[in-house]
Amino acid sequence: MGSIDPLVLLAAIMMASTPILLAALGEMVVERAGVLNLGVEGMMITGAIVGFVAAYESGSPTLGFVTAALGGALISLLFGVLTQFLMSNQVATGLALTLFGLGLSSLIGQSYSGLRAPLTPDLHIPVLSDLPVVGRVLFQHDAMVYVALALVVGVWAFLKFTRAGLILRAVGESHDAAHALGYRVKLVRLCAIAFGGALAGLGGAYLSLVRVPSWTDGMTAGAGWIALALVVFASWKAFRVLAGAYLFGGISVLQLNLQAAGSKVPADLLSMSPFLATILVLVIISARKKGATAAPAMLGRVFHASQ
Amino acid sequence: MITLVKRPTPSRLWIVLTPLVAVLLTMVAGAALFAMLGKDPIEAIRTIFWDPLFNPQFAAYSRPQLLVKAGPLILIAIGLSLGFRAGIWNIGAEGQYIMGAICGAAVGLAAYPIDAWWVFAAMVLGGLAGGTAWAMIPAVLRVAFKTNEILVSLMLVYVAENLLASMAVGALRNPEGGGFPGSRNLSQYPAAANPELIAGTGMHWGVVAAFIAVIFAYVILSRHMLGFQIRLTGQSPRAARFAGVNAARLILICLGISGGLAGLAGLFEVSGPAGQISIDFGSGYGFTAIIVAFLGRLNPIGILLAGLLMALTYIGGELAQFMLGLPASAIQVFQGMLLMFLLALDVLTNYSLRWRKRETA
Numbered sequence: 001m002g003s004i005d006p007l008v009l010l011a012a013i014m015m016a017s018t019p020i021l022l023a024a025l026g027e028m029v030v031e032r033a034g035v036l037n038l039g040v041e042g043m044m045i046t047g048a049i050v051g052f053v054a055a056y057e058s059g060s061p062t063l064g065f066v067t068a069a070l071g072g073a074l075i076s077l078l079f080g081v082l083t084q085f086l087m088s089n090q091v092a093t094g095l096a097l098t099l100f101g102l103g104l105s106s107l108i109g110q111s112y113s114g115l116r117a118p119l120t121p122d123l124h125i126p127v128l129s130d131l132p133v134v135g136r137v138l139f140q141h142d143a144m145v146y147v148a149l150a151l152v153v154g155v156w157a158f159l160k161f162t163r164a165g166l167i168l169r170a171v172g173e174s175h176d177a178a179h180a181l182g183y184r185v186k187l188v189r190l191c192a193i194a195f196g197g198a199l200a201g202l203g204g205a206y207l208s209l210v211r212v213p214s215w216t217d218g219m220t221a222g223a224g225w226i227a228l229a230l231v232v233f234a235s236w237k238a239f240r241v242l243a244g245a246y247l248f249g250g251i252s253v254l255q256l257n258l259q260a261a262g263s264k265v266p267a268d269l270l271s272m273s274p275f276l277a278t279i280l281v282l283v284i285i286s287a288r289k290k291g292a293t294a295a296p297a298m299l300g301r302v303f304h305a306s307q
Numbered sequence: 308m309i310t311l312v313k314r315p316t317p318s319r320l321w322i323v324l325t326p327l328v329a330v331l332l333t334m335v336a337g338a339a340l341f342a343m344l345g346k347d348p349i350e351a352i353r354t355i356f357w358d359p360l361f362n363p364q365f366a367a368y369s370r371p372q373l374l375v376k377a378g379p380l381i382l383i384a385i386g387l388s389l390g391f392r393a394g395i396w397n398i399g400a401e402g403q404y405i406m407g408a409i410c411g412a413a414v415g416l417a418a419y420p421i422d423a424w425w426v427f428a429a430m431v432l433g434g435l436a437g438g439t440a441w442a443m444i445p446a447v448l449r450v451a452f453k454t455n456e457i458l459v460s461l462m463l464v465y466v467a468e469n470l471l472a473s474m475a476v477g478a479l480r481n482p483e484g485g486g487f488p489g490s491r492n493l494s495q496y497p498a499a500a501n502p503e504l505i506a507g508t509g510m511h512w513g514v515v516a517a518f519i520a521v522i523f524a525y526v527i528l529s530r531h532m533l534g535f536q537i538r539l540t541g542q543s544p545r546a547a548r549f550a551g552v553n554a555a556r557l558i559l560i561c562l563g564i565s566g567g568l569a570g571l572a573g574l575f576e577v578s579g580p581a582g583q584i585s586i587d588f589g590s591g592y593g594f595t596a597i598i599v600a601f602l603g604r605l606n607p608i609g610i611l612l613a614g615l616l617m618a619l620t621y622i623g624g625e626l627a628q629f630m631l632g633l634p635a636s637a638i639q640v641f642q643g644m645l646l647m648f649l650l651a652l653d654v655l656t657n658y659s660l661r662w663r664k665r666e667t668a
Contacts, residue, residue, distance in 0.1 A: 038457065078647065082647070082650055086651050086653070086654040087311070087654055087657065087658065088650040088651065088654070089650065089653075091396055091457070092601055092646075092650055093647075093650050095398060095597055095646075096598075096643060096646040096650055097647075099594060099597075099598065099639070099642065099643045099646065100640065100643030100644065100646070100647060101643075102639065102643075103636050103637075103638075103639030103640035103641075103643045104636075104640050104643070106634075106635075106636035106639060107344075107634060107636040107637055107639075107640050110634050110636065217636075221465075222461075222462075222465045225458065225461050228458060229458045229462070232455060266473060266477075268469040268470065268472050268473035269469070269473070271469045272465060272466045272469040272470070275462040275463075275465045275466050276462075276466060278458070278462050279444075279448075279454075279459050279462050279463070282448075282454050282455065282458060282459060283448055283452050283454050286448075286453045286455070287452040304313060304658075
């Protein structure tokens, strides 16, 4: 145990949380619009591979992240069109998206296995990065860590203070009322779905470009599902998503460190700990009375305007 | 412009037609995909759908494989379909499949080398218990705390996979295996083996169980009170409450049945075609069965046919991999596309298309 440095650990948690933070934040916006997209895992892995391919071929991680966001958004629109215009069941379609995304990514990625992604440089913020202890822990990460944090604030402000955010919430709470007021329910939802897809794509690309950083088949390994659970855990609130993501990031880093430090606890038991923790947290959240009512009222319901 | 008008009741014609049209569209889209990968699309489609059954060179090997692959898919999908119909989403069948295999195999390995008829029977019970118990976790949590069963059942897949890895190198490892991961080979231990029952057909106990499950599910859904309650809950949970359906009981039963059947599928697989507990035992049947359930319209007879078709894409996919160098993931994409097309076409079942002029308000 003595070999684990708490400061290094803290810095590692910030990195480890970023993928699920991005994906969960995107999914939160989707769910606030009343849509349940279970395809997060599929969108993440799609982002991971297209981001990797773009970054590897061009040598630019930035281009990789942009491509990943586009790829994630594009594949999420498949879900969007099916659920919004063809009124398909959201649970089934989300699962289909995950299965399809896993297959597609493995197909695209077959010749990219084992290659190394171009390095995403760490930022060096003048003054801040040079602070004695805090500087190294908080202010010497790659840009995406801060983009993710900025997005948390952005999403929070968007939902709380802007008119568009209010419309999005209205659509999620009562699509019939929103429709009666003349808002275009399906368009709003489609935009939310695309946004969620883009963020899931970014989260996936963070895995393949920074965290690992290379491509392996099925590399998201359940991160998308943890992100989905995180949204419930966060009661659909942006800053709680952040707190939840850092908590789960913490668990996964800690268990990896314990494995590396040769802990007496079996490695397989440690590997399953993030999933067990997720279940535990879900139970605690749902056992409270308040937790259940926090969900957007129209979550998962199909909207079809009768004439 | 075209508008969609909701049908008063789902179209019976389209319920039957959508899977067929979806398969055709998937073939077309699949052909385009294979062409993009630089393979001859016609040959690829023929290799997947025709050669495994009718090509004299491969059929002798491939035909029995059809039942071997379809057995677990049908068995799992039948269980899932009951819950899906009632709006109870067990998507962790893969985990229940693995747990059934672990528990069933553990029983068999504990009995080694006793040679008695009850060994296999006890294993079957073990598999059933393992899968049911694993599915009871999300069921009980849902009933007691309203915890989302989708997420819990899925998380438990990853837990089961880690448990499988630990079993394969730990508790269940073959003591005479020279330290290699993996258990004793159950198919070489006659009392615990699940052999081919009729030579050359691929028929084993798991396939028999699948057929029985199809019949049972059909009877339950069309003739039994439970089936009525399942259908009613799926169509209108509120009406079901008024009709006196006990929602908690239904959740426990549906998740229990689907878990039990998935566990059985795992047990029959580990004692038959797979032969042993190994790290890579989990083969994704639990997830593919979701596609099978939907492709079969959550209807027992439909699932039987869908399971056979999906098994064909597995076998044909392997053949195409071997003959044409088609990547294994191409088949995964192909199966994903099939589900996508099916869900997209389903709009025709519930809505009718009407031409109407854009109204000027």
